[in-house]
Amino acid sequence: MKSTSQPRDRGIPEATVARLPLYLRALHGMAERGVATVSSEDLAVAAGVNSAKLRKDLSHLGSYGTRGVGYDVEYLVYQISRELGLTQDWAVAIVGVGNLGRALANYGGFVSRGFRVAALIDADPEVVGDTIAGLNVEHIDELEAVVKRRGVSIVVLATPAEAAQAVCDRVIAVGVTSILNFAPVVLSVPDTVDVRKVDLSIELQILAFHEQRKAGGPLMAVDSQ
Amino acid sequence: MKSTSQPRDRGIPEATVARLPLYLRALHGMAERGVATVSSEDLAVAAGVNSAKLRKDLSHLGSYGTRGVGYDVEYLVYQISRELGLTQDWAVAIVGVGNLGRALANYGGFVSRGFRVAALIDADPEVVGDTIAGLNVEHIDELEAVVKRRGVSIVVLATPAEAAQAVCDRVIAVGVTSILNFAPVVLSVPDTVDVRKVDLSIELQILAFHEQRKAGGPLMAVDSQ
DNA sequence: GCTACTTTGTGCATCGGTTCACAAAGGGAT
């Protein structure tokens, strides 16, 4: 250990971070099936990645494997969970309780590990007061109060596109710095704030692009992919 | 035919393809507001990217700009749409009509341009026969027949995790090669098939990772990001 | 203890993507 007494380097590549949840899911599955240790090769297959990549990813967290043996499943679950911050409890607010918001509120995997839907918020008086997934839907006027009171640190935007930026600005104003945006708009935020975007229509368009090629677009060329 | 007689190079970088829908959306907004031409700088801002990147992206489609002026909005909309394959009509089937499937079926932006939800399919007899978003929910036994009959070329998987692989195998067997997967599993498919994955829980975990750092994880270090 | 075998962790070459910076190309004014 040449440079520091810290096992983990604090600079984990973004691409690695994006894959850790994948490994974690595969590991959970293995733990449930009673698997005690796993090789990088097996775990890589389960997560759908190359084993060298997996090893390099894990090496960014520290040296948690044993040469000649593999990784201890439980231990690795713990280390990845801790690295991702899943050992603490995150309060999530969902703003916009339309079809999508409702689906998210009811989505099991959402609440599963580390995350807890702490508030549902909407502007429509028709919806406010309803109970969805065991939670009372609160009015958008209460947004700031609810976020503060419940200690919300992650906000999920499932509003119509027009409303997203305004809601975004308001939650940032009360200190939220992590936003998961389902509205099809480019949010403008200070760079202290993290926004992740999920856009169904974009995913479809990307599929259509590749499908068109396969089906033989103009000037159809046999391609190797 | 090495380079010049074809306007478009057939090898568009994946990263570029992923951004084209973003440009397209920004352009549609501009067209609606009556904007006739736009500079790479303005369009880049609207799409939330760097202007050099935008120009390089567009240059992969061909030389559709005018130096000193910018891009013709209508024309660019057409070119990008065509490149993405949105000038044709894609029949989409949604398998799994739970909360999420329902949300997707009702999601407006989904159907908007080029895509049409052509079938809803579920295994639950309770749901089969219901009308959702104007469509009759059909039984999973009809899967192959429905896909063929309606000319479905893109399948959206919104089933529980356990069912996803089986449904996936079946639709691939009848010739589907584009799948949008919302189930939290790694699908195994032949490499002639394109799978795109949307995983809500992974997105949250990535946010939690960054949030933890900002909030000061163990050994909190001031970082420059 | 020594040898044979397994599997990790990583140095290194490579690749795709981003960004800078500028020459080339057009428009408009005079």
Place this chain on the structure above:
DNA sequence: ATCCCTTTGTGAACCGATGCACAAAGTAGC
């Protein structure tokens, strides 16, 4: 027609991520 201004398109440097291939480090058997 010429000059100046704007904006595109792209060569080239840079940066992060990927994947190969192997030494290091461990286990197991004798």
